[in-house]
Amino acid sequence: MTARQSLARRIVTAFVLMTLVVAGVFSLSVVMAMSHVEENYATYSMNKQLDDILNALDRGLPFHLDQDMALYVVGADGQPPLPAWLGPLKPGFQEAYHDDKEFHVMVREAEGRRYVLLLDQQELDRREDTLQMILVAAFALSVFAAWGLGLLMARRVIAPVIRLAGQVQRREQLLPAAPQLAADYPPDEVGTLAAAFDATLGELRQALARERIFTSDVSHELRTPLMVIASSCDLMLAQGPGEARQLQAIHRIRAACTEMQDLVETFMRLARTPEGDGDGAESTLSELAGEQVDRLRPEAEGRGLEMALVRESGDDGRYPAPLLRAVLSNLLRNAIHYTDRGFVRLVLRGGGFSVCDSGVGIPPEQRESVFRPFVRGDTTRGDGLGLGLSLVQRICQRQGWRIRLDENPGGGCEFRVDFS
Numbered sequence: 001m002t003a004r005q006s007l008a009r010r011i012v013t014a015f016v017l018m019t020l021v022v023a024g025v026f027s028l029s030v031v032m033a034m035s036h037v038e039e040n041y042a043t044y045s046m047n048k049q050l051d052d053i054l055n056a057l058d059r060g061l062p063f064h065l066d067q068d069m070a071l072y073v074v075g076a077d078g079q080p081p082l083p084a085w086l087g088p089l090k091p092g093f094q095e096a097y098h099d100d101k102e103f104h105v106m107v108r109e110a111e112g113r114r115y116v117l118l119l120d121q122q123e124l125d126r127r128e129d130t131l132q133m134i135l136v137a138a139f140a141l142s143v144f145a146a147w148g149l150g151l152l153m154a155r156r157v158i159a160p161v162i163r164l165a166g167q168v169q170r171r172e173q174l175l176p177a178a179p180q181l182a183a184d185y186p187p188d189e190v191g192t193l194a195a196a197f198d199a200t201l202g203e204l205r206q207a208l209a210r211e212r213i214f215t216s217d218v219s220h221e222l223r224t225p226l227m228v229i230a231s232s233c234d235l236m237l238a239q240g241p242g243e244a245r246q247l248q249a250i251h252r253i254r255a256a257c258t259e260m261q262d263l264v265e266t267f268m269r270l271a272r273t274p275e276g277d278g279d280g281a282e283s284t285l286s287e288l289a290g291e292q293v294d295r296l297r298p299e300a301e302g303r304g305l306e307m308a309l310v311r312e313s314g315d316d317g318r319y320p321a322p323l324l325r326a327v328l329s330n331l332l333r334n335a336i337h338y339t340d341r342g343f344v345r346l347v348l349r350g351g352g353f354s355v356c357d358s359g360v361g362i363p364p365e366q367r368e369s370v371f372r373p374f375v376r377g378d379t380t381r382g383d384g385l386g387l388g389l390s391l392v393q394r395i396c397q398r399q400g401w402r403i404r405l406d407e408n409p410g411g412g413c414e415f416r417v418d419f420s
Helices: 007-059 122-169 189-238 244-271 285-302 321-337 388-399
Strands: 069-074 092-098 101-110 113-120 282-284 305-311 318-320 342-349 352-357 402-407 413-418
Touching (some): 007 092, 007 113, 007 122, 101 122, 122 189, 189 244, 282 285, 282 321, 285 305, 285 321, 285 342, 321 342, 321 352, 321 413, 388 402
Parallel strands (some): 305 342
Antiparallel strands (some): 069 113, 101 113, 342 352, 352 413
């Protein structure tokens, strides 16, 4: 995953980079200008100095040389001899190096003589070094100041965004009477963003209100006929023994009705917010597992499968019965539906359980997609909608449980659910 910088860090980085470029260009310009001015000034001053010396010599007057200057005249008696390292120099201004020292040299030829004016650069080099140190210190100080200013500006710029994000994340914003966010911000970019949030949250509130009304109506409309079917089955069973086939059909209708009631209750609970009613009666994993295995064993044996309940270790926790029953039922039905031969096992352990089968299994690249709505493992098996595993995942997410699909070591699939 590519590292992502926060908006505040990007603002600070922009300030620092801009300062690096501006201060760097300015410092480089100062150094280049200083070098250019130094060369021009040295050329002018040494030319003038040499002109004054020649005028003084023509008049037979004495002349003055600074302490760091020396004059050599080639072709004149009584002058100090010209050092060998100055011999190759051509007329004009130039820089020369000798014994790790830098010199400015002005060479001029006049009336058959060669005049060499030499200026020691040590004092000027020290001044240049001092100026360069000042430039470096100013450059570092400007970068540090840019970092501090960028940090201050980033906090001021991002503060409204952080505040808006905190307001949007509050669950109170989904309440019908929640205040408008845009009223707390000026009509700038953040205000526009707050207005967009207001519009989106308003649509979400309306959708939630419609869902609550719909789920309330569905609850009433579905529970009533299911109660009629259940009471009718109970009445027919209470009237006394009849034919075995009729009794078997009534029991199947009564069991299907109970399952539909549990399923409706499960969907109703999933549609409610976490702050809603409780999740119904609680039960242990062992009780619900035994109930589901006994209920689905005839279906498994009818398909030639071995249905087994394995208790590896005990679990004393108590869980919402309607939700856990829906998870167990959907996973076991899914395993029975997609297994042609072999077994289906429900393995209980402390803090969770696994549903294992000996079917053909699911390729690794498809294991994440099977939990999506309307995704089916094998479209040639019946006319299911592919909602069972999606429902299971929704229940697990709501309860804070973890579900994952692994490959069963003996072949097939293993759906593992951990409660912690």
